Amino acid sequence: MKRFTDLYWRLDATTSTNEKVAALRDYFATAPHADAACALAVLSGGRQMRSVSSGLLREWAAAATGLPAWMVEECYAHVGDLAETLALLLPDPSAAGEGDGASLADVMQTTIHDLRGASEERKREVVAGVWGRLAPRERIVWHKLLTGGCRVGVSKTLVARALAEVAGVDQAVMAHRLMGDAVADGAAFARLLDPAPTDADSRRPYPFFLASALERSTVGEVAEDLGPLAEWQAEWKWDGMRAQIVRRGGDATVWSRGEELVSDAFPEIAAAAARLPPGTVLDGELLAVREGTLLGFGSLSKRAGRVRVTKKILEEIPCLFVAYDQLEAGGEDLRDRPLAERREMLERLVTTPFDATPAGFPAEAGRLFLSPLVIADSWDGLAGLRAGSRARGVEGLMLKRRNSPYGVGRTRGDWWKWKIEPLEIDAVLLYAQAGHGRRAGLHSDYTLGLWQDGRLVTVAKAYSGLSDDEIVEIDRIVRATTLEKHGPVRICQPTLVMQLAFEGVARSTRHKSGLAVRFPRIVRWRRDKEPAEAGTLADLERMIDAGR
Amino acid sequence: MRDLLELTPEGLYCPQGDFHVDPWRRVPRAVITHAHADHARAGCDRYLCSSAGKLVLRSRIGAGSPIDTLRFRESVSFNGVRVSLHPAGHLLGSAQVRIEHGGLTWVVSGDYKLQADPTCEPFEHVECDVFVSESTFGLPVYRWQEPEGIAAEINAWWRANRDAGRTSVLLAYSLGKAQRLAAMVDPSIGPIMAHGAVMKLVEAYRSSGVRLPPIDRVPPRARRVGDGRGLVIAPPSVLGGSWLRLFGESSVALASGWMMLRGVRRRRGFEKGFAVSDHADFPGLLTAIDASRAGRVLVTHGFSEPLARFLRETRGLDATVLPTRFTGESSPDAAEKAEGEAVDDDPETLTEAVEADADFGIGEPS
Numbered sequence: 001m002k003r004f005t006d007l008y009w010r011l012d013a014t015t016s017t018n019e020k021v022a023a024l025r026d027y028f029a030t031a032p033h034a035d036a037a038c039a040l041a042v043l044s045g046g047r048q049m050r051s052v053s054s055g056l057l058r059e060w061a062a063a064a065t066g067l068p069a070w071m072v073e074e075c076y077a078h079v080g081d082l083a084e085t086l087a088l089l090l091p092d093p094s095a096a097g098e099g100d101g102a103s104l105a106d107v108m109q110t111t112i113h114d115l116r117g118a119s120e121e122r123k124r125e126v127v128a129g130v131w132g133r134l135a136p137r138e139r140i141v142w143h144k145l146l147t148g149g150c151r152v153g154v155s156k157t158l159v160a161r162a163l164a165e166v167a168g169v170d171q172a173v174m175a176h177r178l179m180g181d182a183v184a185d186g187a188a189f190a191r192l193l194d195p196a197p198t199d200a201d202s203r204r205p206y207p208f209f210l211a212s213a214l215e216r217s218t219v220g221e222v223a224e225d226l227g228p229l230a231e232w233q234a235e236w237k238w239d240g241m242r243a244q245i246v247r248r249g250g251d252a253t254v255w256s257r258g259e260e261l262v263s264d265a266f267p268e269i270a271a272a273a274a275r276l277p278p279g280t281v282l283d284g285e286l287l288a289v290r291e292g293t294l295l296g297f298g299s300l301s302k303r304a305g306r307v308r309v310t311k312k313i314l315e316e317i318p319c320l321f322v323a324y325d326q327l328e329a330g331g332e333d334l335r336d337r338p339l340a341e342r343r344e345m346l347e348r349l350v351t352t353p354f355d356a357t358p359a360g361f362p363a364e365a366g367r368l369f370l371s372p373l374v375i376a377d378s379w380d381g382l383a384g385l386r387a388g389s390r391a392r393g394v395e396g397l398m399l400k401r402r403n404s405p406y407g408v409g410r411t412r413g414d415w416w417k418w419k420i421e422p423l424e425i426d427a428v429l430l431y432a433q434a435g436h437g438r439r440a441g442l443h444s445d446y447t448l449g450l451w452q453d454g455r456l457v458t459v460a461k462a463y464s465g466l467s468d469d470e471i472v473e474i475d476r477i478v479r480a481t482t483l484e485k486h487g488p489v490r491i492c493q494p495t496l497v498m499q500l501a502f503e504g505v506a507r508s509t510r511h512k513s514g515l516a517v518r519f520p521r522i523v524r525w526r527r528d529k530e531p532a533e534a535g536t537l538a539d540l541e542r543m544i545d546a547g548r
Numbered sequence: 549m550r551d552l553l554e555l556t557p558e559g560l561y562c563p564q565g566d567f568h569v570d571p572w573r574r575v576p577r578a579v580i581t582h583a584h585a586d587h588a589r590a591g592c593d594r595y596l597c598s599s600a601g602k603l604v605l606r607s608r609i610g611a612g613s614p615i616d617t618l619r620f621r622e623s624v625s626f627n628g629v630r631v632s633l634h635p636a637g638h639l640l641g642s643a644q645v646r647i648e649h650g651g652l653t654w655v656v657s658g659d660y661k662l663q664a665d666p667t668c669e670p671f672e673h674v675e676c677d678v679f680v681s682e683s684t685f686g687l688p689v690y691r692w693q694e695p696e697g698i699a700a701e702i703n704a705w706w707r708a709n710r711d712a713g714r715t716s717v718l719l720a721y722s723l724g725k726a727q728r729l730a731a732m733v734d735p736s737i738g739p740i741m742a743h744g745a746v747m748k749l750v751e752a753y754r755s756s757g758v759r760l761p762p763i764d765r766v767p768p769r770a771r772r773v774g775d776g777r778g779l780v781i782a783p784p785s786v787l788g789g790s791w792l793r794l795f796g797e798s799s800v801a802l803a804s805g806w807m808m809l810r811g812v813r814r815r816r817g818f819e820k821g822f823a824v825s826d827h828a829d830f831p832g833l834l835t836a837i838d839a840s841r842a843g844r845v846l847v848t849h850g851f852s853e854p855l856a857r858f859l860r861e862t863r864g865l866d867a868t869v870l871p872t873r874f875t876g877e878s879s880p881d882a883a884e885k886a887e888g889e890a891v892d893d894d895p896e897t898l899t900e901a902v903e904a905d906a907d908f909g910i911g912e913p914s
């Protein structure tokens with residue numbers, strides 16, 4: 001535990017990539033494998049189950065410190081991070097020192113994993129034991145492990161780099177090994193460091209190549225930045241779930257971009273994939289489509305979250321796979337070949353294009369489709385097609401350089417997202433809540449409202465996309481114009497106008513306004529506007545059609 | 549019956565004795581707890597402060613207005629109101645103002661701390677009926693480490709930087725904190741240097757009889773200073789400017805109570821922060837309030853709402869919020885924001901200096 005605590009604080013203390021890699025390397029080279037496996041799971045941000053709820057912890061902390069519950073809440077709202085709040089509030093451990101010397105793996109097992117499903121009294125006993133034992137700097141790390149929010153600001157790429165250095169293998173090999181099944185124990189971690197290729201490599205997908213958003217998005221700018229259209233392949237940008245189909249040896253698997261095996265959540269896709277020739281890997285998008293309507297990402301994540309998919313779910317949320325790249329054929333890695341060549345091979349393998357017009361949505365024709373190309377003879381022509389994205393239920397265009405290899409991670413230059421402009425409306429800040437993490441203690445989550453019959457009605461809760469300086473300034477205004485406080489939420493006098501961007505509007509019975517906006521976020525603080533100049537509910541309602 | 553002190557648009561006022569304590573506007577007679585800008589405004593007709601704090605106050609308000617002084621625990625009478633000053637432990641000469649009349653005693657504590665500080669007189673517990681307390685760090689997450697521990701941390705950081713050939717730049721408020729830090733660190737590690745704004749007050753401290761280690765002034769128009777061994781003490785306002793480039797490779801740390809919070813330190817982009825403050829931490833506030841034996845407590849300057857509620861619920865005290873001109877809760881971000889030469893602001897309490905006085909009204913606490 002001490003070694004991992006040291007790693008945590010070493011990572012926390014630096015912003016330099018090299019120093020972070022060095023810290024990781026030192027840790028992985030010296031930690032016992034069982035500990036290293038635990039640490040890796042934590043650093044990779046794998047979903048950690050909460051074994052004790054945050055509410056219970058705060059309740060117990062109130063009892064342990066003798067503070068009223070509201071004071072613990074007040075502190076939490078100010079600090080913005082539960083693990084840190086608790087570490088700061090709890091009395092110093094009775095036996096002062098650096099904890100009990102237990103290994104990370106032991107601590108994880110006995111004080112975290114074993115608590116799952118345990119009785120409340122048992123949990124409380126264990127938590128109290130840890131509180132009495134760990135030094136404050138260990139406590140904060142332990143709380144983060146316990147509450148499943150141990151983010152330390154290291155990317156998977158950095159972890160792969162450090163591990164590759166420790167194992168003495170190529171970074172790409174390590175990235176590949178890190179995908180797939182979690183490194184569950186010391187033996188698995190030892191295999192990870194094996195300098196020779198391993199058997200389990202066979203089912204692994206390739207690291208996903210990720211597109212970047214274009215920095216400038218008018219037609220003229222895009223043409224200027226990307227050069228001749230002939231060098232580019234355009235496709236729709238689907239609102240689905242990125243996935244790879246891996247058909248090797250005896251079976252076929254489906255992998256999400258989160259590097260999770262999702263075959264069980266998408267059995268119909270896995271079954272269709274099994275009919276592909278062995279030694280095939282396809283990159284594409286899972287889409288949910290029912291009765292000629294794209295269901296969108298929300299429905300898909302409902303599917304992905306299931307351990308077992310029932311027949312009912314299969315019928316409610318039918319899925320298909322739209323392939324846009326082929327990464328392996330006949331067992332051969334195609335990633336270094338140019339996209340145009342890979343595309344030709346893909347078109348020979350998957351022949352039915354997925355037609356993204358409502359009339360063209362397939363019924364039950366099959367599960368594997370080809371992502372169609374979007375053809376235009378000029379950037380202007382392409383921009384014209386892009387303008388129809390919303391009506392098609394897509395988010396805009398993907399632009400891929402025809403002669404580019406399939407890269408790793410988010411390497412800029414070859415794959416671009418050219419998303420459609422969001423819908424926008426000016427709304428008034430009504431409530432503010434303190435943020436977390438880097439924005440801890442600052443009021444940075446806002447609830448915004450629009451006018452209706454002379455009153456402001458809340459329509460969206462949005463995180464601020466404003467600069468740190470602006471957030472600090474708004475925080476001050478929020479504090480000074482607070483009308484009422486409800487725990488961490490402040491109801492403010494309506495004085496601030498924000499430009500709210502969102503992807504669509506739909507009718508909703510769950511919202512007071514009767515409307516729900518998709519992906520709301522604040523793009524600008526309209527200092528130039530008075531609340532009276534903000535938009536109305538009727539304005540928003542008119543956008544329902546625009547969003548279709 | 550009228551209270552001994554009342555809140556007026558000018559600040560706290562004693563009608564019977566006709567004087568203000570730490571007024572926000574120009575008044576005929578100002579009794580000053582300490583020389584930080586949110587407590588001592590220039591332009592009053594007459595000042596009264598502790599004799600220990602006179603030189604520091606003079607350096608802040610300029611020549612012109614006369615400053616009367618009282619030694620600690622010595623008293624003076626204004627129209628039958630007895631006024632005496634008692635050490636607040638916040639910085640050199642900082643005082644609590646004890647006001648007694650008609651059998652009732654008020655103590656306005658100003659900013660205070662209970663921790664040991666080699667550059668000023670230790671806080672003195674004064675019993676009273678009504679205690680006016682700050683609450684800058686009035687949440688239980690704020691508990692300071694012992695000064696020896698902090699000094700050891702700063703020394704270790706300085707030593708490691710020196711060994712790596714990096715100058716150590718320690719940002720701290722130029723009045724009080726900077727001098728305290730200079731007195732806390734181990735001068736055998738290397739040379740200590742200070743920014744001009746800090747130096748001015750170092751001189752005032754020395755002239756007042758405070759012993760400080762040798763400190764060199766960073767020359768105003770130098771091109772390159774030091775050889776990577778030194779410790780430079782400077783106000784946070786140097787951040788973002790070119791001044792820091794004088795030292796070549798350096799490690800910059802902020803010394804502030806807000807550095808207690810990891811989120812604040814990260815947001816402000818400091819790799820290193822030292823949670824050292826000249827304000828009382830939460831246990832310190834409670835100790836001072838309890839020791840005052842006051843039945844009524846007015847909480848101001850910080851986390852006043854939660855602290856007042858805590859005092860009501862856990863101690864049954866008549867505790868309420870005393871609104872200040874410095875809005876709401878202190879915010880860790882506005883704290884050291886450079887406003888030109890930020891020598892005028894107490895970084896840990898001053899959140900928003902409302903410039904124009906004209907339309908400022910004292911209303912209900914917001």
Ligand SMILES: [Zn+2]
Pocket residue numbers: 582584638659894897
């Ligand atoms: Zn002060």
Ligand SMILES: [Zn+2]
Pocket residue numbers: 584586587659849894897898
């Ligand atoms: Zn102050």
